[in-house]
Amino acid sequence: MIGLIGLGLTGLGIFVSGAAKVAVSYLVGFTFWTAIAIGMLLMCLIHHIFDASWSVVIRRQWEHGLTAFKWLAILFVPLVLASLFYQRDLIWPWMNPAHELHGGHTVGHDPLYVKKSGFLNVQAFVIGSAAFFLLWIWLSARLRKASFTQDADGDLRWTFMNRRTAAFGIPIVALTLTAASIYWVKSLEYHWFSTMYGVWFFSNCVRGALSCGVLIMVWLLGRGDYRGVLNNNHFHSIGMLMLAFTVFWAYVTFSQYFLIWNANVPEETFWYNLRELNHDGSTNQWWYVGLVILFGHFFLPFFWLLSYRYKVTPHIIRRIALFILAVILIDLCYNILPILKDPNGDPLPFLSVHLLWVLTSLAGVGGICVWAYLRSFPTAKLIPIRDPRIGESLTHHE
Amino acid sequence: MSDRPAKSYGIIATFQTAPQLYHAAEQVRDAGYRHWDCITPFPVHGLDRAMGLRRSIVPRISLAGGITGFITGMTLIWWTGAWDYPLIVGGKPYFSPMFAFPVSYELTILFTAFATIIGMFVLNGLPMHYHPVLKYEHIRRGMDDTFFIVIEARDPRFNAANTRALLEKAGGTAIAELEA
Numbered sequence: 001m002i003g004l005i006g007l008g009l010t011g012l013g014i015f016v017s018g019a020a021k022v023a024v025s026y027l028v029g030f031t032f033w034t035a036i037a038i039g040m041l042l043m044c045l046i047h048h049i050f051d052a053s054w055s056v057v058i059r060r061q062w063e064h065g066l067t068a069f070k071w072l073a074i075l076f077v078p079l080v081l082a083s084l085f086y087q088r089d090l091i092w093p094w095m096n097p098a099h100e101l102h103g104g105h106t107v108g109h110d111p112l113y114v115k116k117s118g119f120l121n122v123q124a125f126v127i128g129s130a131a132f133f134l135l136w137i138w139l140s141a142r143l144r145k146a147s148f149t150q151d152a153d154g155d156l157r158w159t160f161m162n163r164r165t166a167a168f169g170i171p172i173v174a175l176t177l178t179a180a181s182i183y184w185v186k187s188l189e190y191h192w193f194s195t196m197y198g199v200w201f202f203s204n205c206v207r208g209a210l211s212c213g214v215l216i217m218v219w220l221l222g223r224g225d226y227r228g229v230l231n232n233n234h235f236h237s238i239g240m241l242m243l244a245f246t247v248f249w250a251y252v253t254f255s256q257y258f259l260i261w262n263a264n265v266p267e268e269t270f271w272y273n274l275r276e277l278n279h280d281g282s283t284n285q286w287w288y289v290g291l292v293i294l295f296g297h298f299f300l301p302f303f304w305l306l307s308y309r310y311k312v313t314p315h316i317i318r319r320i321a322l323f324i325l326a327v328i329l330i331d332l333c334y335n336i337l338p339i340l341k342d343p344n345g346d347p348l349p350f351l352s353v354h355l356l357w358v359l360t361s362l363a364g365v366g367g368i369c370v371w372a373y374l375r376s377f378p379t380a381k382l383i384p385i386r387d388p389r390i391g392e393s394l395t396h397h398e
Numbered sequence: 399m400s401d402r403p404a405k406s407y408g409i410i411a412t413f414q415t416a417p418q419l420y421h422a423a424e425q426v427r428d429a430g431y432r433h434w435d436c437i438t439p440f441p442v443h444g445l446d447r448a449m450g451l452r453r454s455i456v457p458r459i460s461l462a463g464g465i466t467g468f469i470t471g472m473t474l475i476w477w478t479g480a481w482d483y484p485l486i487v488g489g490k491p492y493f494s495p496m497f498a499f500p501v502s503y504e505l506t507i508l509f510t511a512f513a514t515i516i517g518m519f520v521l522n523g524l525p526m527h528y529h530p531v532l533k534y535e536h537i538r539r540g541m542d543d544t545f546f547i548v549i550e551a552r553d554p555r556f557n558a559a560n561t562r563a564l565l566e567k568a569g570g571t572a573i574a575e576l577e578a
Contacts, residue, residue, distance in 0.1 A: 262488070
């Protein structure tokens with residue numbers, strides 16, 4: 001319900017802000033939930049490849065989350081259709097060879113586009129996006145089927161099947177999420193270069209999935225389902241992973257910034273300059289958003305998650321998880337929204353009307369993802385009762 | 399060589415099963431002893447709680463090491479590049495936290511690792527070449543199938559008769575005195 005209302009409101013936004021702003025805002029909401037779904041897929045795959053024991057009781061919730069992929073695929077279609085048939089450069093400027101660039105020439109005559117056009121072309125974008133979703137849906141279906149069937153027959157071969165899926169699934173997901181982040185997000189500024197982009201996206205995917213995992217754990221613990229299943233050590237373990245990926249996110253994001261800062265090449269620095277200064281040299285809002293990301297996405301969660309007590313106290317770790325999810329959204333805004341420019345070529349401020357459409361599409365896409373999770377939830381046992389490691393997971397200790 | 403009676407280190411009691419030891423540990427903890435220990439052939443989960451042990455303070459030592467490392471890295475780059483011998487490299491400022499960060503980050507990790515290892519050794523009292531329980535003739539069973547509780551004589555609540563009675567009540571057998 002919330003999903004449909006959110007999508008409806010986002011649709012109304014077209015009449016207020018125009019299609020381009022709404023479409024880009026919708027891309028933020030869509031990318032946020034897709035990142036979380038990819039993260040959940042990765043958590044399941046990583047769980048199986050390491051033959052992990054502690055996360056068995058939590059894995060089932062991620063498996064439920066994976067049902068969101070087919071809905072996300074459907075929710076991505078409007079963006080593609082609008083770009084193909086309504087206005088070619090509605091979101092991604094490079095899709096329209098006649099798109100005018102700063103300085104007078106067009107995308108079709110831009111050497112940087114021509115050189116990249118073997119990768120950045122509409123056919124590759126459409127086929128690629130479809131392939132990403134098909135692969136993710138296929139891997140999710142394999143994982144879910146094996147795990148759910150094992151509940152009934154207890155056959156060990158499902159565990160081995162999942163391990164094989166993980167072995168070839170991890171490289172597939174690594175490559176597809178990298179390509180997806182490049183096509184959907186990075187290509188908004190197709191002039192830019194960064195070899196860190198896929199890894200940056202990956203770290204946000206995993207952080208989102210871990211944070212959602214914590215929210216689900218606390219919710220099911222409070223409701224009583226997980227009472228007697230979870231103990232302090234499950235929260236401690238997932239909290240340690242959150243801390244590890246906080247550091248990993250910082251490492252990757254800092255490396256991207258530092259290398260560009262150090263090399264000081266205009267082809268790369270313009271991306272950050274846009275997010276710091278207007279053309280007249282005054283500081284714009286994105287500078288402060290960048291600082292919020294620096295402190296909110298790294299320093300605060302890092303110091304909070306160092307504490308054992310914070311990690312194992314459900315209502316505190318829930319607060320940290322919500323905070324991290326909020327900053328992931330801001331991080332995605334920082335990467336996507338500055339493509340919307342004013343007539344001077346400066347990015348529109350962070351606090352614009354279209355931030356509202358980001359929030360409505362967040363609620364819209366999120367409502368549908370949560371609905372998909374809740375619809376899958378009653379179809380299987382709360383925990384994989386016949387997983388060979390379930391005993392170890394229930395008595396998880398340090 | 400002295401012919402005076404050896405000073406007592408404490409009292410040792412033997413237990414046959416992990417649950418016996420676990421419940422005995424709870425009784426010793428509740429009696430308020432602080433200088434005592436359990437000897438088990440394998441880790442007994444939850445025994446730390448039964449003994450009333452708090453979480454280790456090693457993480458705090460690690461944090462202190464990390465902060466020291468970070469400050470050392472920043473200071474090193476600032477002192478060498480901007481203070482002691484100012485030099486322009488690659489058109490960059492004399493000092494910026496940007497290029498000092500990789501060094502600080504490495505030193506944070508290095509100092510954290512040192513602090514963790516050293517803190518762990520110091521708090522464990524390692525390396526320890528001798529311990530009075532090694533004189534106890536049955537102690538080797540503690541590496542195989544038997545559990546022990548040792549209460550040290552330096553504990554303020556230690557009293558040869560009362561402590562022995564406590565261990566007996568808790569189910570300990572073969573209660574013996576250890577010489578220091």
